[in-house]
Amino acid sequence: MVTMSFFTYLYNLSTSRKSKSLYGVNPSTQLGPKAALCQDATLSAVDISFNSCWHALLTYQCYVFTVSTIQDPSSQKLKWCKAPINALVIRKPGDREVDKVYKEVIELLVSKNLRLYVEEKTVDDMELSAQCVSMLTQYNGERDNLSDKVDFIVTLGGDGTLIHASSLFQNSVPPILAFNMGSLGFLTPFDVDGMGSAVDKALAGEMSLTLRTRLKCVIGQKNESDCVPHIKDLENGQTHKSSRLASYSVVNEVVIDRGPSPYLCHIELYVDRRHITSVQGDGLIISTPTGSTAYAAAAGASMMHPSVPAILVVPVCAHSLSFRPIVLPAGVEITIMVSPDARNTAWAAFDGRCRTELKHGDSLRITTSIYPLPSLCKRGQLEDWFGSLAECLNWNVRKSQKALDLELHSNTTTTNSSASLDSLADELTLT
């Protein structure tokens, strides 16, 4: 029943340079003629639970998928399991231009039969029709918990607005359609001019999106029993604002710095619970790839595409000649503690908010969150990113050097590797 073509198909899947996966090709697990990579033991238990006539098939399949499974980022598309009903609209506050567009957006979304969550005072501030108002629900960001109530998010503003939207959802985040009306617009690819078609396309589904990894940060404060609290106490994503444990999901970065103190910030960096180094300087940034173009870029890190699964560790004004930013795989657990020798406490900021003091004995644990931020793409993952680099940061914008004059050009391009600088100078003076 099982045809050989299926086996061939699976074999080809595991060995060929199959598709343009942004994670790169599936590396060959054959190492020379005799060696190979051990298959991951954790998943081989799958084939035990089936009877023999399936066993052969599944053993083979186990060969294929006894590995971690990660979706190829360039093929990531949005799919609606059920039609969206509730949408959240967030705007940048205090901007008149934005307010005008806000009203248009609300009316547009209501016309698509979406019930909208909007900020308090929207009904008071905007002049909306009664039909519109009936489809609105006002919420208060501080008090109300919007998790699992919102199917779709529209933001009007800049990167700060999108980050604010992310902070409202500590767990699973609905897809975000971000219109650019703010200052920088790095994470906000859509223009308000094409609002109608963008919304239609998003609601239809099959739109490409970028899963921007977030970092899950857990602060453990030293308690009287003198033990460091466990990360598993926060597995359900509960946030205890006034208790010893707090968890934050950040889109850009976590910054640990010296706060108001004039002394060096002196903190210890642990990776996977092993001490790596001691950081002495103004502070340390633990950044996502999305945040690599934010504070981390100012501190000297390379700029990283959001699809690369990594965490950046970037020092801020480290008092060391050799502290270069490093990039670690996304699966590590980073822990930061204030050094016992430190002269002051440290302060942590999560996407520039929720400033918290880290005293001696407190720990900050950072891992990659399983809940990424899905932001819809206008043109594609690569094109949107490079477009933002060029527009927002003027990346490598420079007047192009002119070509040489034609006569001169024909003299110089035929030089070969043995041409010396002297002969080149001679040719130039002759012309």
Place this chain on the structure above:
Amino acid sequence: MADSDSCDKMLPDDSSAAQSVDMRKPSGIHRRRGADRQWKSKSLYGVNPSTQLGPKAALCQDATLSAVDISFNSCWHALLTYQCYVFTVSTIQDPSSQKLKWCKAPINALVIRKPGDREVDKVYKEVIELLVSKNLRLYVEEKTVDDMELSAQCVSMLTQYNGERDNLSDKVDFIVTLGGDGTLIHASSLFQNSVPPILAFNMGSLGFLTPFDVDGMGSAVDKALAGEMSLTLRTRLKCVIGQKNESDCVPHIKDLENGQTHKSSRLASYSVVNEVVIDRGPSPYLCHIELYVDRRHITSVQGDGLIISTPTGSTAYAAAAGASMMHPSVPAILVVPVCAHSLSFRPIVLPAGVEITIMVSPDARNTAWAAFDGRCRTELKHGDSLRITTSIYPLPSLCKRGQLEDWFGSLAECLNWNVRKSQKALDLELHSNTTTTNSSASLDSLADELTLT
């Protein structure tokens, strides 16, 4: 080693945090909602991201593989649809669990040493004798038999080869290198396709990629031959130079799909471990090249040159040019300019699956020169193209302690990464005054306290 003490310093053991995860249940099969919220296993690629986006949206399953479930009858359909959910994604092995396995016992080994070093020669002889005693047939460089004084039994197990003429692909099961990083890179250049595992002993200058010491040679070799040793798959870049021919079309990369190298023909392919450098060569003019990613024009590079680097090479030339240092397990490609004449050209990091193409700009005043791991210098004329992708044949280098520990150890030893005298703590009386300051303490009050003491 500078940080040997600190590497042993570990945080209080929360092994219970890791054990709370049920390792027998891959998150894909275990379908209950929120199952993949677990901090499942320590996959270096990060957790399997949740594909549920809010209450109503999800990630589309990869359409290319959904054809699988069509070809089966209904009683298997249900099962396989389920499994298709699991593996309709790209499959990449979790790097931290990568271990060597011998499908068949190794028979042939290649021993490469750094030439012209007397210290190395002494150890070379010991290594040969050790490996021969393990019943391995060895490939060694020419003149080894002449230079070394080896027993007749040893010599009978040796085969001499010439690196320029002989093709060692598929003949060697295991590689031992004695030297530094250059020796390991030379070993990699001999294998343009699948590379056998490499056990690298450090006897050279830097030793970034060579974790093993010659003192523990015997146990290292035993452990390697036994299998089950952890290793790092260092990604390599496959670089194809296409030279403009008379028909004025750029040659296709698929002409080289079988990994053939034509040394004197229009196409040449190289697998690099560290980086490809495109620069201005002997010309005094700016190097002016165009950068394309996935066949879209991205930017124009004007300066001394450009480095396209692997994560392994991020601590080599790319580090000198200002890039961040990247762990070898991160699937990425670095694009780093060398002295770009621009205030805003920052190094960038791209996902490993992109195809990068470099061409000399039509406006350029000179040609460009490419170097592959510092070798095979080739001129790129107007109209030539250099295409770079991630090779499917990585370089498997065996680890001494583990992927993370070896890398951080190398950073500390070789580059003295962030080695600085620690600032002393304040005097105890002073310390007790300052640590109790809270957020409302101002700089003035802090200064007052200091003057009082």
